[in-house]
């Protein structure tokens with residue numbers, strides 16, 4: 001049987017499609033394999049574009065709605081591209097009172113992103129989280145694995161400029 005041609009997608013190379021097909025083949029017919037197929041495919045591409053979801057649903061012979069449902073249910077799956085660096089700003093009460101909102105506003109003004117968004121050049125993704133458990137350092141921001149306290153709107157851009 002002629003193999004189905006892969007959907008065209010700027011973020012998925014031929015090589016990636018090859019890996020994805022192997023992942024799908026290893027999960028095909030195995031009950032409960034959908035989550036691991038999605039997780040491994042996301043590791044290959046970095047996120048789950050809709051073309052990839054369609055391809056997985058076709059490959060595993062599952063309804064697309066079911067695959068979309070699982071991909072949107074779990075927070076570790078992303079349907080949009082992620083930046084090279086993830087900025088997590090704490091929107092808990094202590095950080096809110098100490099001015100995280102102004103720092104978030106500065107990030108938005110400089111990079112044009114709100115919570116849940118990624119810059120066009122895919123440098124930064126911005127996420128809001130509730131209380132990072134370091135309220136004594138409020139307002140708190142984590143970039144990748146680096147934690148920053150007393151992040152005022154004056155300091156926030158200087159911190160982010162350190163990231164390539």
Ligand code: FES
Nearest residue numbers: 090092095132134
């Ligand atoms: S409220 Fe921000 S660390 Fe607790």
